[in-house]
Amino acid sequence: MLLKKYVKTRRKVKILLLVTIVALIVITCIILLGSSGPSGSSIERLLDERFIARAYQPRSEQLQQPREKAVAVLQPHRENGVIVPEKYDEHKIKARIMENRLQQVKQQQRDNEAEQTRTTVDALATAVHIFYTAPVPWYKSKKPPLPQPEHPNEVALPLTTPKPVKILNTAFYPALGLYKPSAKLLGQHFENIRSCGIGVIILSFVRPSDPALLHQILELAPQHNLSVTFELSVAGNRTLEFVRQQLQEIAAYVELPGFYRVYSQSRAALLPVLYVSNAYKLSESLGRQLCRPTAQELAEQLNVPKNVGGLRRVLDALFIGHIRLKSHADVLRRLCFDGFYSKLPSNGAVFASTWKNWSYLKSYALSYKMLFVPTVGPGFAERNKFPRHGDIQRHRSNGRYYGVAWRTAILNHVGFINIASYNNWPDGSQIEEVVPRAGFLDYNPGSRTKYLDLTAHWVGNFLKTRQEAASAAAGAALNCYELLNNTIC
Secondary structure, three states: OHHHHHOOOHHHHHHHHHHHHHHHHHHHHHHHHHHHHHHHHHHHHHHHHHHHHHHHOOHHHHHHOOHHHHHHHOOOOEEOOEEOOOOOOHHHHHHHHHHHHHHHHHHHHHHHHHHOOOOOOOOOEEEEEEEEOOOOOOEEEEOOOOOOOOOOOOOOOOOOOOOOEEEEOOOEOEOOOOOOOOHHHHHHHHHHHHHOOEEEEEEEEOOOOOHHHHHHHHHHHHHHOOEEEEEEEOOOOOOHHHHHHHHHHHHHHHOOOOEOEEEEOOOOEEEEEEEEEOHHHHOOOOOOOOOOOOHHHHHHOOOOOOOOOOHHHOOOOEEEEEOOOHHHHHHHHHOOOOEEEOOOOOOOOOOOOOHHHHHHHHHHHHHOOOEEEOEEOOOEOOOOOOOOOOOOOEOOHHHHHHHHHHHHHHHOOOOOEEEOOOOOHHHOOOOOOEOOOOOOEOOOOOOOOHHHHHHHHHHHHHHHHHHHHHHHOOOOOOOOOOOOOOEEO
16 A cells, blocks of 8 residues: 555656665675674684784794694783784794704705616617727916007017916816726726716827826726727828828727727728728828728838838728818718718718718718717816817707707617717816806706606617617618617728
């Protein structure tokens, strides 16, 4: 009756219902907020108190204390119902910082213990060679600048000859310090090399060399199932007499049991393998002195001394020459070398070190019955403002650069691979362990044995690929440059 009396239209009924609904919603919100307000603020205070207690409480007590008792600890100190702020306690803060530091040191120790479990290869690949430097030239000499004249028209003449300054010549810092060769150190290095699956180390034979050190290395290497070969250097002296003298000296080491030899099917004999650095520069002086003599020439040279005639009369070996350009492969072919290698581990620096050109060099070597030995390396980092080889610095890219070089060499099915290097610190191409140090590069992110582990991984892949290729070609004529029994053509 009231609705009919005061609300005579449908529009007024709708307005009345809407006002009623809004009033109910407002009343409900007021009731809910009034009942939950005190508990919400208490929860917020409780969270703040828990944070404060957790910040100042030792971690050992936090681990031992049950969750139920922890709530009682969080009760703050109050005066007249007001929370009294806790005073700044410097001793507690320092104790907490020291405890966190101890936890970090313990974690680092656990990480170092985990690093000791290195990746190793049980099999030994005599087709993988690595350059080894002994001793390492840690320092380089630099001339000090001349004193400036007092006047522009005067010439400053030093009263005494300034002494050259020694500068550390490495971009990385070794984990073993700036070491010198010793029996213990060589044994540790050779064990690292063997654990990577590498079978042969390459020593630089530079005159005047240290005969005692070379004999020591040749005696220690077989104890770790390693062989040794030499790399001749003809950069400073390219005369025929100099090369002949070097071969005569090397002939005394070849007969030692630790020297690396392979069986040649064409010559039916065990022959040493020798690398010749800068071999492409011998085109004018060497001529055809490395060519094998014919039967008639052999008959004529029976009564001739060995110091006269071809170089192979002094020492018959498999000579692998160093090349840089595309034309150098043809130069070494005409000089009667048995193969060639790239030596420089910088992709794109020269033709021979560029990865995409290795397929061409491999096919060229096979067409003339030669060996192509690619050189892989983790990077190149000379510590020089003006590098002696030009702009050939190559970043390691967390091991990816090393991996691409290995993968390219394996896909080309080469017979031999050499690595530059184990400890050539001046070039920054080493795989030896390093330690982080201010002012030096390191292997982060990763362990100190990062590149030893990567080398073991890729040597294992190289061996696996060769074994799969040999089993796939079972019954067919195998390429003698890819046999697994230390035999070549």
